[in-house]
Amino acid sequence: MSSCCVLCGRDFNSNEALQQHKRDSPAHKFDYTTCDRRFRSATALAQHLRDAAVHTQSFKHLTTFAIPPRKRKPTTKQKPSTKPEPIKKWSMYPSLDTDVSDLLSEDNLFFSFYEKDDDNSCIDDYDTNIMGQFACTNPACTAVWTSKQIAITIRRYSNKRYNARVYYQSCKRCRTASEPQLDYSYAERVAYRLKKWSGVQVEPPFFSGQSNGPHMSDLCEGCKEGHCSKIVLGL
Structure with missing residues (x-):
């Protein structure tokens, strides 16, 4: 089961690899105060980290923060239905x-x-x-x-x-x-x-x-x- 680093937008094959990333990556070499809050999406979390005063100093240390792009469903144009003309009698x-x-x-x-x-x-x-x-x-x-x-x-x-x-x-x-x-x-x-x-x-x-x-x-x-x-x- 893969693990994801929300701050960096990266996926890892295991939780051990994720923990090693958090220990070694420069993006995580800072102190920040946790808010004990849950967010429904990575976009909402990123906005919180950027705007909340408690995270202002910590956010400056982030070198990259990738938000996965939203996949769009392909749209197909529907052809207008045409009724056949009635046969003249x-x-x-x-x-x-x-x-x-x-x-x-x-x-x-x-x-x-x-x-x-x-x-x-x-x-x-x-x-x-x-x-x-x-x-x-x-x-x-x-x-x-x-x-x-x-x-x-x-x-x-x-x-x-x-x-x-x-x-x-x-x-x-x-x-x-x-x-x-x-x-x-x-x-x-x-x-x-x-x-x-x-x-x-x-x-x-x-x-x-x-x-x-x-x-x-x-x-x-x-x-x-x-x-x-x-x-x-x-x-």
Whole structure:
């Protein structure tokens, strides 16, 4: 067990070596009066020896007094946590409002696009399908496909406002969800539904035919959200 000389700040392998140091070291060749006090640290003891009047003469004889430096714990910077962005499953298309408004004006109807994507405050909502084209957004995939069963939810709000949520489809190859490029069927379906809600007698818009393949619900975000009619002619 090692012994320490508090005055000199030195460690010794045994108590005998410490006692020999106290006998032989010039730093201990002086008389001083003990105070019979205990200190919690070497720093507190050194300050006492330096400032107390009873030790003033004795302290002058000290040639060295080393206080062991305090070890600092290494600090590690914590990286700020970043939440992953949620994967988009649908979009709204306010840029197509002009096409919808042109069709509504034929029957003297005027609606404004409501940009808040809100399910709770709508007066009416209706699920149907439109047509469009997809290009996979995965840079490592080059898949392109067309669909006549793109799920869409049309919603009407108070004060003659509306919007429509168009759902994405996932690529068959890599399962990446992609946003569609819409054709004229979007404006026709939205305008038709708004006219129906407004009490206008109107013929259903022309549809170019059935889909060439089966509707794959596992690739349709509308199906996953419970808003896909799966019936192309379900106007």
